[in-house]
Amino acid sequence: xxxxxHPLALPVGITLDRFIMQNQAAFPHASGELSQLLRDIAxxxxxxxxxxxxxxxxDITGAFGTANVQGESQQKLDVVADIRFIRALTNGGEVxxxxxEERDAIIQTGNRHAHYVVAIDPLDGSSNIDxxxxxxxxxxIYRRVTPAGTEPTEADFLQxxxxxxxxxxxxxxxxxxxVYATGxxxxxxxxxxSLGEFFLSHALMQIPQQGRIYSCNEGNRRLFSxxxxxxxxxxxxxxxxxxxxxxxxxxxHRNLLKGGIYLYPPTTAxxxxxxxxxxxxxxxxxxxxxxxxxxxxxVLDILDIPPQSIHQRSPLYLGSTAMIDELLTFFVx
Numbered sequence: 001x002x003x004x005x006h007p008l009a010l011p012v013g014i015t016l017d018r019f020i021m022q023n024q025a026a027f028p029h030a031s032g033e034l035s036q037l038l039r040d041i042a043x044x045x046x047x048x049x050x051x052x053x054x055x056x057x058x059d060i061t062g063a064f065g066t067a068n069v070q071g072e073s074q075q076k077l078d079v080v081a082d083i084r085f086i087r088a089l090t091n092g093g094e095v096x097x098x099x100x101e102e103r104d105a106i107i108q109t110g111n112r113h114a115h116y117v118v119a120i121d122p123l124d125g126s127s128n129i130d131x132x133x134x135x136x137x138x139x140x141i142y143r144r145v146t147p148a149g150t151e152p153t154e155a156d157f158l159q160x161x162x163x164x165x166x167x168x169x170x171x172x173x174x175x176x177x178x179v180y181a182t183g184x185x186x187x188x189x190x191x192x193x194s195l196g197e198f199f200l201s202h203a204l205m206q207i208p209q210q211g212r213i214y215s216c217n218e219g220n221r222r223l224f225s226x227x228x229x230x231x232x233x234x235x236x237x238x239x240x241x242x243x244x245x246x247x248x249x250x251x252x253h254r255n256l257l258k259g260g261i262y263l264y265p266p267t268t269a270x271x272x273x274x275x276x277x278x279x280x281x282x283x284x285x286x287x288x289x290x291x292x293x294x295x296x297x298x299v300l301d302i303l304d305i306p307p308q309s310i311h312q313r314s315p316l317y318l319g320s321t322a323m324i325d326e327l328l329t330f331f332v333x
Contacts, residue, residue, distance in 0.1 A: 016042055016178065016189045016198035026184050033094045034141070034166065037116055038180065040092035041139060042198055044085045045170040045178055048123070048137065049191060051080050052172050055129070075129050078102055081122035081137065089118055096144055097152035099310045101279055106152065106310070113148045116141055116165075117156045119279040119310075125247030134173035136249025140283040141166040157278060157310050161303030167283035169249045179205070179253070181290040186256075202257075207293040210322040211259025215244045215251040223267035231263075231330040248275070252284055252318075256291060261319035261327065265298070273297070273315035277307060281314045294324040298331060 014022075020035045055077060082102040089095040089109065096114040098107040101121040118141055125135035143165050144156040168180025176191040178198050188202030214235045221229060235242070243260070245251060251262050266273045275281050285295030285302035295302040295318035305314060317327060 013199040013201065016200070019187070019189070019200055023182075023184070026182065033115055034182070036092060037089070037094040037118075037141065038166065040088045040094065041085070041168075041170075042178055043092075044088035045137060045176070046191070046196065047084045047088070048081045048170070049172055049176045051084070052077065052135070074102065075123075075126045077129050077135075078123050078126055085120055085122045085137070096148075097156060099157050099278060101276060101311075104311075106154065106157070108151060112151060115143055115148060117144050117152055118142075119157055119282075121276070121279045124249050124280070125245075128245065128247050128250075133245055134171060134247050134250035134253075136172060136247065136253075137170040138249060138280055138283050139168055140164050140279055140286070154310055158307040160307055161277075161282040161285060161305065164282060164286050167286040169252070169283070169287070171249050171253050173250065177201070177253070179256075179287065181287050183290070186287050186291045205256060205291050207256050207288070207291045207320055208259030209292070209320055211255065211261065211320040212238075212240050213243050213255055213258060213260030214240050214263065214323075215255060215260060216242070216263040216265075217244055217246065218242070220267055223269060224265045227330040228263065228265045231327050234326070234330070248280060248284070252288075255319050256288070256293075259320045259323075261317065261323040263327075264316045266315045270313070273313045275314060275316050277302075277305060277312040277314045278310055281305075281316050284316075285318060288318045292321070293319055294321050296324060296328075 020038055024035050082100055086098055086107060089098055093111050094114050095109055095116050095118050096111050097109060097117045099119040118139055121138040123135055124138055128135055142159055142163060144152055146152055146156055166180060166182040171177045177188050179186060179188040186205040187200060188205055189198035190201040191198050255262055264275050281302050288295045297305060297315045
C-alpha cells in the first residue's frame with residue numbers, strides 16, 4: 001500500500017459474503033447451509049435497519065397494543081422485526097424451526113429437511129425505540145437433533161448453550177453492525193448504507209481482561225441480594241464508570257470493546273431473573289467466552305445451565321474476566 005494514499009481512497013475491506021465463503025470450511029458440517037443461513041440473517045438485518053431508520057416517517061414507533069409471551073408490551077417495531085426475520089429465515093430454506101421472544105410456541109417454517117433451528121430476540125431494547133437509542137437483534141443457531149424430514153420439537157432448542165454452532169447480534173446504532181461467532185473467534189461487520197454491504201471492521205474481537213465500566217439498572221438496587229449491592233458499592237469506591245442504557249445489545253457491545261461488566265441480577269420480584277436463556281443469555285455468553293470473557297448466573301457458567309423450557313429466564317453477569325472474578329468474591333462472603 002502506498003504511504004501517500006489518502007485514507008478516503010483506501011479499500012473498504014472484505015465483505016460479509018466473502019468472509020463467510022472463505023471461512024466456510026471451519027463451520028461444523030461444512031456444506032454451505034450454515035453459510036446461507038448467516039446470509040439470510042444479514043439480509044433480514046438490512047431490512048430491519050431500513051425500517052428502523054425510517055420508523056418516524058412511516059409511523060411504526062410506539063406501542064403495538066398487545067403483549068408478547070413474556071407479558072411485555074409489544075412495540076410496533078418489535079412486530080415488524082419479528083415478521084422480517086421469520087420471513088427471511090423461512091424463505092431461505094435452511095431453518096427448520098424458530099423460537100422467537102415474540103411468539104409463545106415454536107414456529108414451524110415448513111422446511112422439514114433443513115438441518116438448523118434458530119432462537120431469536122428480533123428486537124431487543126424496546127423501551128429505547130421511541131427515543132432513538134441503540135437497539136439490537138440477538139440470535140442463536142443449533143444443528144437440530146430430530147431427524148431431517150420430521151417436524152422439529154422443543155428438543156432441538158433445549159440442547160444447552162455448549163451445543164450452539166453459531167451466535168451473534170445486530171446492533172442498530174450510530175452505525176449498524178453484525179457481530180457473530182462460529183467457534184473460531186468473534187468478528188464484527190459494519191454496514192455500508194451506500195453499498196448495501198456489511199464489511200469486516202472488527203476482526204477477532206477480544207474483551208480487555210480488566211475494565212472500568214459497570215452496566216446495571218441501579219434503580220432496582222434495593223431488590224438485589226446483599227452480595228450484588230456490596231459489589232456495586234465496590235464499583236463506586238473504585239470510581240468505575242456506570243454506563244447503562246437498557247438495551248442489552250448496546251451495553252454488551254460497549255463493554256466488549258472497552259472492557260467492563262454487565263449485571264442483570266435476580267430480584268425479590270423475579271428470583272429466577274428476567275433475561276431469557278435461549279435467545280439472550282446463551283448467545284451473548286457464547287460470544288463473550290469466544291472473546292476471552294466470562295458469563296455466569298452467579299453460580300454456573302451461563303453455557304452450562306440446563307435448559308428446561310424455550311422461554312426460560314436467568315440472571316446474567318458477563319464481561320471482563322477480572323471483573324467477574326471480582327464480583328464472585330462478594331457472593332462467597
